[in-house]
Amino acid sequence: MLEKALSGSRRYWAWVAVLLALIAVGFSTYLKQYHEGLGITGMSRDVSWGLYIAQFTFLVGVAASAVMVAIPYYLHNYKKFGKIVILGEFLAVASVIMCILFIFVDLGQPVRVLNVLLHPTPHSVMFWDMIVLSGYLLLNLIIGWTSLGAERKGFPPPSWVKPLIYIAIPWAVSIHTVTAFLYAGLPGRSHWLTAIMAARFLASAFAAGPALLVILCLLLRRLSTFDAGSESIQALAKIVAYAMSANVFFFLLEVFTAFYSHIPEHMAPIRYLFFGLEGHQGLVGFMWSAAILAFVGIGLLINPSTRKNERVLPFALAAVFIAAWIDKGLGLIVGGFIPNPMGRITEYAPTFPEIWITLGVYSIGLLVLTVLYKVAIAVREEESLAAHG
Amino acid sequence: MSVTRRRFLKLGLTTLAGVGGAMALDGFWRGSAEASEVLTDQKALKAKHWAMVIDSDRLKSAENVQRMIDACHRTHNVPDFGNSKDEIKWMGTETYEHAFPGQENGYLNEGIKEKLFPVLCNHCENPACVRVCPTQATFKRPDGIVAMDYHRCIGCRFCMAACAFGARSFNFRDPRPFIKQVNPDFPTRTKGVVEKCNFCVERLEKGLPPACVEASNGALIFGDLDDPNSEVRQVLATHYSIRRKPELGTEPSVYYLIGGGEEHA
Numbered sequence A: 001m002l003e004k005a006l007s008g009s010r011r012y013w014a015w016v017a018v019l020l021a022l023i024a025v026g027f028s029t030y031l032k033q034y035h036e037g038l039g040i041t042g043m044s045r046d047v048s049w050g051l052y053i054a055q056f057t058f059l060v061g062v063a064a065s066a067v068m069v070a071i072p073y074y075l076h077n078y079k080k081f082g083k084i085v086i087l088g089e090f091l092a093v094a095s096v097i098m099c100i101l102f103i104f105v106d107l108g109q110p111v112r113v114l115n116v117l118l119h120p121t122p123h124s125v126m127f128w129d130m131i132v133l134s135g136y137l138l139l140n141l142i143i144g145w146t147s148l149g150a151e152r153k154g155f156p157p158p159s160w161v162k163p164l165i166y167i168a169i170p171w172a173v174s175i176h177t178v179t180a181f182l183y184a185g186l187p188g189r190s191h192w193l194t195a196i197m198a199a200r201f202l203a204s205a206f207a208a209g210p211a212l213l214v215i216l217c218l219l220l221r222r223l224s225t226f227d228a229g230s231e232s233i234q235a236l237a238k239i240v241a242y243a244m245s246a247n248v249f250f251f252l253l254e255v256f257t258a259f260y261s262h263i264p265e266h267m268a269p270i271r272y273l274f275f276g277l278e279g280h281q282g283l284v285g286f287m288w289s290a291a292i293l294a295f296v297g298i299g300l301l302i303n304p305s306t307r308k309n310e311r312v313l314p315f316a317l318a319a320v321f322i323a324a325w326i327d328k329g330l331g332l333i334v335g336g337f338i339p340n341p342m343g344r345i346t347e348y349a350p351t352f353p354e355i356w357i358t359l360g361v362y363s364i365g366l367l368v369l370t371v372l373y374k375v376a377i378a379v380r381e382e383e384s385l386a387a388h389g
Numbered sequence B: 001m002s003v004t005r006r007r008f009l010k011l012g013l014t015t016l017a018g019v020g021g022a023m024a025l026d027g028f029w030r031g032s033a034e035a036s037e038v039l040t041d042q043k044a045l046k047a048k049h050w051a052m053v054i055d056s057d058r059l060k061s062a063e064n065v066q067r068m069i070d071a072c073h074r075t076h077n078v079p080d081f082g083n084s085k086d087e088i089k090w091m092g093t094e095t096y097e098h099a100f101p102g103q104e105n106g107y108l109n110e111g112i113k114e115k116l117f118p119v120l121c122n123h124c125e126n127p128a129c130v131r132v133c134p135t136q137a138t139f140k141r142p143d144g145i146v147a148m149d150y151h152r153c154i155g156c157r158f159c160m161a162a163c164a165f166g167a168r169s170f171n172f173r174d175p176r177p178f179i180k181q182v183n184p185d186f187p188t189r190t191k192g193v194v195e196k197c198n199f200c201v202e203r204l205e206k207g208l209p210p211a212c213v214e215a216s217n218g219a220l221i222f223g224d225l226d227d228p229n230s231e232v233r234q235v236l237a238t239h240y241s242i243r244r245k246p247e248l249g250t251e252p253s254v255y256y257l258i259g260g261g262e263e264h265a
Helices: A002-006 A010-036 A051-064 A067-075 A085-106 A125-152 A161-184 A197-223 A230-261 A264-275 A284-302 A304-308 A313-336 A352-388 B005-037 B062-075 B110-114 B128-132 B158-162 B231-238
Strands: B050-055 B091-095 B116-120 B138-140 B146-148 B220-224 B254-257
Touching: A002 A352, A010 A352, A051 A085, A051 A125, A051 A161, A051 A197, A051 A313, A051 A352, A067 A085, A067 A161, A067 A197, A067 A230, A085 A125, A085 A197, A085 A352, A125 A161, A125 A352, A161 A197, A161 A313, A197 A230, A197 A313, A197 A352, A230 A264, A230 A284, A230 A304, A230 A313, A264 A284, A264 A313, A284 A304, A284 A313, A304 A313, B050 B231, B062 B091, B062 B116, B128 B138, B128 B158, B220 B231, B231 B254
Parallel strands: B050 B254
Antiparallel strands: B050 B220, B091 B116, B138 B146
């Protein structure tokens, strides 16, 4: 089926060329980082994780969100999602690949990465994260590819795929839960030491992921013959609205606990993010933008008249997506390190090389997504041709 | 054809037992061989739980503390990049407010408020860094020292996020050009690995006290917390001591005497 990605319009190839160019720039910048060390990034002794790990965390959520399509379709027989379930699975594949790459580019000694397998360490959450992420990648790749292959031949998917589909549902929850445990179990980081972390991660994932999926569906409708159908788009948009509401609600719970208990170290990171601390205000603008975008997005998505307006819908979804990205892809990880364990403040801003490498990884993910979506759509086109001809 | 199900199972089980037995024997032989190959210096200092007591009264000036830091960093080939972003430190200094956050108050004795306290790896009994390390590159030795294998570390920096004391540093760049004078008795590190205070395991093996203790003029007391007759135990039994962030349950092995007055001899 992969050969279908090798023929396409001029616009398709231009897009692929742009991605390849960005990958080339990212890769050459990575070589520089490989030779000179992570000192070329904005990370420091105090803020020892930055953009890379934050993207990893955010994208685990996007990957997990495939279940928001799979559950209604497979468990509740919501047929309208039949057309897009494959898009959810392939989005998960591309996202997990990016997650793995973001971890990889963050390593100080990448050539030693297999030490994680050579010395398996079950008391490290990272060990489990590796297992759940690679398992999830395989599950989605196998499920997506096999179902599509069967569809192409006009058969239902083979029966052995069914159990995998059911396993993939709790597995999706596990990837984001385990990723939250990376942070939520650390004794000295008050901003992360919260039982609601995994729940908040899932809520933000189930908002950002489906939001992206709907945006992709709307794009595909304009760029290709693929039409997800208004009903499934509306259903997904409702999922986004309520998942984002839960996400904001969970965040407000954090604010209440920190400020009503008035424990200084629990208040400090939130203060830093939204108001700045001791004159350091690096993320204040981002965090308020996220807050405003979140409320605007939720408002537009809950209100039926704006949600059903397909001119407004993409903006509402983009607002939610960007808000979730700032919250998780920037504030949560960086905020956990500020102030440092001694109560001192070192701010963080990514450097240009760091941003290029990040864009490079995103481009790889987009390329994988482009190829997989191209195959999926080409198979569907072939089917409809066969049906009509 | 003639292989029955029963015979097949029997064969399988026998093979499994054989392999298991061979593996156990292999481990046994290897284990004993290793034990006999390791030569320990007769003079080596040994303990069941190494611990340090920092008598802050004896640290009269910032120079006293700096001398200890210099001794440590010289001994362990700690580079000086000249910027705080890439900084590597095994021992640093903090004021009371920052070394013991949450324990300060607005009316602290000026002397304590302004004093610089040495801060270093606490060699916790329940080290979060060891718990999170995905490769066991950082591990707790039977003598309580939290050690690092620089050759196994993949540089994921999970341990830095887990440490509640800011004790760990990462080699953001190649450290070697930034070491003023290389001490050939201790390895230099490569870029991309984490490092921290090792309680001078390499000196203990030779019967020497840690470099900072040696340079401290008696302000740092080092010994076995498990031995009731050790100096650390004597000092802790007769003085009021505190530890950094005890509420986290990591059980630091570094104790601080604060305002002990003249009585400590």
